[in-house]
Amino acid sequence: xxxxxxxxxxxxxxxxxxxxxxxxxxxxxxxxxxxxxxxxxxxxxxxxxxxxxxxxxxxxxxxxxxxxxxxxxxxxxxxxxxxxxxxxxxxxxxxxxxxxxxxxxxxxxxxxxxxxxxxxxxxxxxxxxxxxxxxxxxxxxxxxxxxxxxxxxxxxxxxxxxxxxxxxxxxxxxxxxxxxxxxxxxxxxxxxxxxxxxxxxxxxxxxxxxxxxxxxxxxxxxxxxxxxxxxxxxxxxxxxxxxxxxxxxxxxxxxxxxxxxxxxxxxxxxxxxxxxxxxxxxxxxxxxxxxxxxxxxxxxxxxxxxxxxxxxxxxxxx
Numbered sequence: 001x002x003x004x005x006x007x008x009x010x011x012x013x014x015x016x017x018x019x020x021x022x023x024x025x026x027x028x029x030x031x032x033x034x035x036x037x038x039x040x041x042x043x044x045x046x047x048x049x050x051x052x053x054x055x056x057x058x059x060x061x062x063x064x065x066x067x068x069x070x071x072x073x074x075x076x077x078x079x080x081x082x083x084x085x086x087x088x089x090x091x092x093x094x095x096x097x098x099x100x101x102x103x104x105x106x107x108x109x110x111x112x113x114x115x116x117x118x119x120x121x122x123x124x125x126x127x128x129x130x131x132x133x134x135x136x137x138x139x140x141x142x143x144x145x146x147x148x149x150x151x152x153x154x155x156x157x158x159x160x161x162x163x164x165x166x167x168x169x170x171x172x173x174x175x176x177x178x179x180x181x182x183x184x185x186x187x188x189x190x191x192x193x194x195x196x197x198x199x200x201x202x203x204x205x206x207x208x209x210x211x212x213x214x215x216x217x218x219x220x221x222x223x224x225x226x227x228x229x230x231x232x233x234x235x236x237x238x239x240x241x242x243x244x245x246x247x248x249x250x251x252x253x254x255x256x257x258x259x260x261x262x263x264x265x266x267x268x269x270x271x272x273x274x275x276x277x278x279x280x281x282x283x284x285x286x287x288x289x290x291x292x293x294x295x296x297x298x299x300x301x302x303x304x305x306x307x308x309x310x311x312x313x314x315x316x317x318x
Contacts, residue, residue, distance in 0.1 A: 001086045001087075001262055001263045001264045001265045001266070001308065001310055002084065002085055002086050002087075002264075002265070002266050002267075002268065002304075002305060002308045002309045002310070003085075003086065003087045003088065003089070003224075003259050003262075003264045003266070003267045003268070004071070004075075004081075004085045004087075004088040004089075004098075004101070004267075004268050004269075004270070005088070005089050005090065005091070005094070005267060005268070005269045005270070005276045005280075006064075006067045006071075006088075006089075006090035006091070006094030006095075006097035006098055006101075006269070006270050006276075007063065007067070007090075007091055007094050007269060007270075007272060007273065007274075007275050007276055008063070008090070008091035008092030008093050008094045008250070008275075009056070009059050009060060009063060009092060009093055009191055009195070010059075010189055010190060010191055010275070011063060011272045011273075011274065011275050012053050012059055012062060012063055012066075012272055013050070013053075013272065014048065014049055014050050014053065015045075015046055015047070016045065016066070016271070016272045016293075017030075017041075017042075017045025017046055017062075017066055017069075018045070018046045019294045019295055019296075020045075020066070020069060020070065020271070020294075020295060021042070021045075021046065022295070023073065023295060026069055027042060029069065030042050030045070030065060030069065033061075033065055033107075033108070033111045036108055036111060036112060037061055037111050037112055037115040038115075039057075039058065039061055039115060041061065041062060041065050044058050044062050045062055045065070045066065050190075054190055054191070054192060055122065055192065056118050056121050056122040056125060056191070056192045056193065057115075057118040057119045057121075057122040058118070059118065060093045060114050060115075060117055060118035060121070061111060061114045061115050061118055063093055063094070063097075063272070064093060064094075064096050064097050064100075064110060064111065064114045065111065066270075066271050066272060067090075067094065067097040067270040067271060068097060068100055068101070068107055068110070068270075069271075070270045070271040070292050071097070071101055071270045073295070073298055074268070074298065074301055074302065074305060075101070078103050078220060081101050081102065081103075081220070081221055082103075082220045082221050083309075083311065084305055084309040084311070085101075085221050085309070086221075086222065086262065086264075086309065086310050087221065087222035087223075087224055087231070087258075087259065087262055087264070088101055088102055088221055088222065088223060088224065089223070089224035089225075089226060089255045089258075089259075090226065091156075091226060091250060091252055091275070091276055092156070092195065092196065092226070092245070092250050093114060093117065093118075095225070095226060095241075095242055095245065096110050096113060096114045096117070096242060097110070097270070098223060099216075099219075099223075099238055099239075099242060101221075102219035102220060102221045102223050103217050103218075103219060103220045103221075104216045104217055104218070104219050104223070104235045104238045104239070105214065105216060105217075105239075109214060113207075113210060113211065113214075113242075116206065116207065116210040117203070117207060117210075117246065120202070120203035120206035120207060120246075121193065121195065121200055121203045121246060122192065122193070123202070123203070124193065124199060124200050124201070124202045124203045125192050125193025125194070125195075125199070125200075126193075127199070127202075128168065128199070129168065129169040130166065130167060130168050130169065130193050130194035130197075130199050131166070131167075131169060131172055131188065131189070131191065131192075131193065131194060132155060132156075132164050132165065132166040132172075132188075132189040132191050132193075132194060132195065133164065133165050133166075133172050133175060133176065133186050133187060133188045133189060134162055134163070134164045134165075134186070134187045134189060135162070135163045135164070135165060135175075135179065135180065135183050135185075135186055136161060136162055136183065136184045136185050136186075136187065137161050137182060137183050137184035137185075138161070138180050138181070138182035138183035138184070139182055140157075140163070142180050142181055142182060143163050143180045143183060144163070145180075146175070146179075146180035146181075147163075147165050147175075147180075150167070150171050150174050150175055151167060151168075151171055152165040152166065152167040152171050152172070152175060153165065153166050153167060153194070153196070153197040153198070153249065154249055155194065155195060155196035155197055155249050155250065156196065156249065156250045156252060157249060157250070157251050157252065157253050157254075158250075158252045158253060158279055159252060159253030159256050159257075159279060159282075159283045160253075160256075160278075160279045160280075160282035160283040161282070162279065164189065166194035166195060166196060166197045166199070167194050167197065167199075168194070172188070176188070195246065196245065196246065196247065196248055196249050196250055197247065197249075198247060199247075200246045200247040201247050203246045203247070204243060204244065204246060204247050207242070207243040207246065208243055211239055211242070211243055214239060216235030216236055216238060216239045217235045218233060218234055218235045219232070219233065219235060219238060222262070223238055224255050224258050224259070225238070225241050225255075226245065226250045226251055226252055226254075226255055227241050227244070227245055227248065227251065228251055228254055229251055229253075229254025229255045229256075229257055229258040230258070231258065252276075252279065253283070256279070256280065256283045256284060259280075259284060259287075260284065264284065264287055265287060265288065265308045266287060266288040266289070266290075266304050266305075266307070266308035267280050267284070267287055267288070267289045267290070268289075268290050268291075268292070268301055268304060268305065269289070269290070269291045269292060270292050271292040271293060271294075272292075272293065273290075273291025273292045273293055273297075274291045274293065276291075277289040277290065277291040288304060288308065290304050
């Protein structure tokens with residue numbers, strides 16, 4: 001049982017796309033998408049510094065482009081995804097990657113939508129000083145109660161002892177000053193706003209308009225939604241969830257519970273991989289994991305896919 005996952009914002013690092021541009025066709029595809037969304041993905045993936053790619057309007061399309069490029073090295077066609085991948089899920093903006101890989105949206109429509117998403121969320125974030133911080137360790141109920149006391153939102157419930165809080169700068173400062181009992185540490189995240197909270201509500205309306213004329217297809221592979229960990233079989237439902245999730249928490253813990261129920265034996269994370277495989281190593285013991293970071297990881301990924309793909313059960317109806 002093979003699961004394919006796509007990371008969310010914060011996974012990007014300066015120059016992470018550089019080695020991928022050596023592969024045939026990669027730069028041409030990136031330049032085509034760059035022209036379609038009026039954003040130089042090649043520059044931001046190779047030469048831009050950390051501050052430039054921290055910008056939400058840049059980071060989101062850059063991450064989805066990178067994930068699609070690297071996934072296609074392993075699964076060149078939709079038929080390959082359907083045949084070899086048993087389930088797929090994305091963390092936050094990574095859900096748009098998965099919408100493309102499972103056939104809900106075309107790659108071009110996905111890139112156009114993620115560009116609109118990034119711009120809308122950046123604008124919403126500029127309204128006030130907000131941010132996010134990861135809490136590591138501690139009892140979940142104790143952590144959630146402390147966040148409630150401070151007016152913070154548990155924006156990402158990631159499992160494996162990690163919850164990401166989001167809110168105003170003042171609220172996050174109070175959290176860092178007096179963290180929940182049992183929490184090992186509080187780490188400020190390099191993001192530009194309180195994503196997946198009510199602070200992003202203005203972006204929901206923008207995305208509703210942006211998706212109004214799209215005609216989504218039903219996913220050809222199990223699509224595990226980070227809203228609640230459910231397998232979603234309707235393309236229309238997937239699209240509605242993509243719109244609503246910008247202002248609602250990510251429940252990656254429930255996605256991993258679904259992976260368990262499906263019988264996952266291996267998990268591959270597309271580039272820039274690492275974050276979700278780290279969570280899986282702690283929450284899914286015994287599951288083989290592989291994070292795509294550079295093209296040197298492709299051969300090992302292909303071996304893992306060959307060994308663990310069920311070959312036919314990716315169809316959401318099975």
